[in-house]
Amino acid sequence: MADGESPITDVDIVLMMLDGNEEGLRLLLTRYGGRLKGYLVKYYAGILQQGELGEAFNAAIFNIWRFADRYDEGKGSLASWCIRIAQRAAQSIVRREFGYREKNLEYDASYDPAGDLPDEQVMETSDRPDDPRLECLHRAIEALPPLQKAIIQADLAAGDGLADAGRLAAIHGTSKNAIYVSRHKALEALKKQAERSNSRPANTRSSHARQA
Amino acid sequence: MPDKPDKFWQDVAKDLAQQAGFSPLTPDEAQREFEALPDVALPESEIESVIEQVTSGELAVWTPTPVNPEATGPESQAIEEDVLQLNRNAGEGDSETDELLDELRRKALEDEPPDGQDNPTGTGGDTKPPREGD
Numbered sequence: 001m002a003d004g005e006s007p008i009t010d011v012d013i014v015l016m017m018l019d020g021n022e023e024g025l026r027l028l029l030t031r032y033g034g035r036l037k038g039y040l041v042k043y044y045a046g047i048l049q050q051g052e053l054g055e056a057f058n059a060a061i062f063n064i065w066r067f068a069d070r071y072d073e074g075k076g077s078l079a080s081w082c083i084r085i086a087q088r089a090a091q092s093i094v095r096r097e098f099g100y101r102e103k104n105l106e107y108d109a110s111y112d113p114a115g116d117l118p119d120e121q122v123m124e125t126s127d128r129p130d131d132p133r134l135e136c137l138h139r140a141i142e143a144l145p146p147l148q149k150a151i152i153q154a155d156l157a158a159g160d161g162l163a164d165a166g167r168l169a170a171i172h173g174t175s176k177n178a179i180y181v182s183r184h185k186a187l188e189a190l191k192k193q194a195e196r197s198n199s200r201p202a203n204t205r206s207s208h209a210r211q212a
Numbered sequence: 213m214p215d216k217p218d219k220f221w222q223d224v225a226k227d228l229a230q231q232a233g234f235s236p237l238t239p240d241e242a243q244r245e246f247e248a249l250p251d252v253a254l255p256e257s258e259i260e261s262v263i264e265q266v267t268s269g270e271l272a273v274w275t276p277t278p279v280n281p282e283a284t285g286p287e288s289q290a291i292e293e294d295v296l297q298l299n300r301n302a303g304e305g306d307s308e309t310d311e312l313l314d315e316l317r318r319k320a321l322e323d324e325p326p327d328g329q330d331n332p333t334g335t336g337g338d339t340k341p342p343r344e345g346d
């Protein structure tokens with residue numbers, strides 16, 4: 001039971017959706033819709049346009065409804081599954097990939113609408129959340145010219161891969177070539193910044209070593 | 213130009229994305245995100261609208277619209293010029309066009325106007341432009 005008061009459990013909601021019962025969808029939206037939307041706004045309002053946020057929300061709900069049979073209570077709560085589906089829907093729009101809408105996915109038992117669980121390589125990244133180089137790069141991204149900053153932020157929001165250049169070109173009123181060139185310039189600037197931040201600790205260490 | 217991440221970006225992007233909250237969420241992380249969000253109810257009308265779209269399978273697709281051009285305009289325009297310069301195709305030579313261009317260049321570089329014609333600067337040979345009433 002999600003809210004501790006309603007006699008209808010999350011599994012009941014999933015079963016209703018499996019039966020094609022709209023009431024299950026209505027209960028899901030009433031119970032979790034606000035926070036799902038809040039999640040998309042919190043992370044993607046600066047990346048997706050207002051209409052795209054609505055599109056991501058609708059796509060997420062569509063996949064929750066369509067793939068309700070893939071929900072596994074043993075792998076987490078319904079709320080957590082829904083959040084992961086919403087994240088994937090938003091990333092698909094940033095990458096402008098609409099494969100997740102294909103009808104035949106319903107017949108692919110291995111398809112997970114919440115996305116594959118992060119693999120070991122991704123999990124490794126959590127070992128260095130306080131890496132000073134990353135802090136330096138975040139500052140460098142903030143200091144980029146507006147178009148370059150928007151491209152890099154969209155690339156980060158795209159998850160695995162790059163943001164679609166055509167979408168960025170349409171939003172920023174320019175061409176795909178200009179997006180490629182700006183992205184290249186931004187990465188060069190960030191690379192230089194990373195090199196500088198890499199060299200600083202090394203110098204500091206060597207000076208400490210000399211003092212010792 | 214290929215639309216693929218370069219080596220440097222591949223090395224740092226995952227770490228940066230994780231710090232920004234864009235990495236693929238684990239069920240536990242997603243649960244924490246959910247619990248941290250304010251519990252705001254969706255309006256009844258919005259719920260019904262979403263149900264209608266979802267059950268019909270006819271989802272509206274949003275076409276991105278240009279943002280305020282002043283926000284990225286000058287930077288973008290400068291890049292467009294760079295791109296044009298990089299990609300400019302010189303094309304085949306044309307003697308007539310070359311002659312015409314040479315003639316126009318010569319005219320533009322001429323210091324003195326031909327005899328009997330007005331001074332193209334409008335100063336009539338004076339070093340200063342005419343004042344009002346002159």
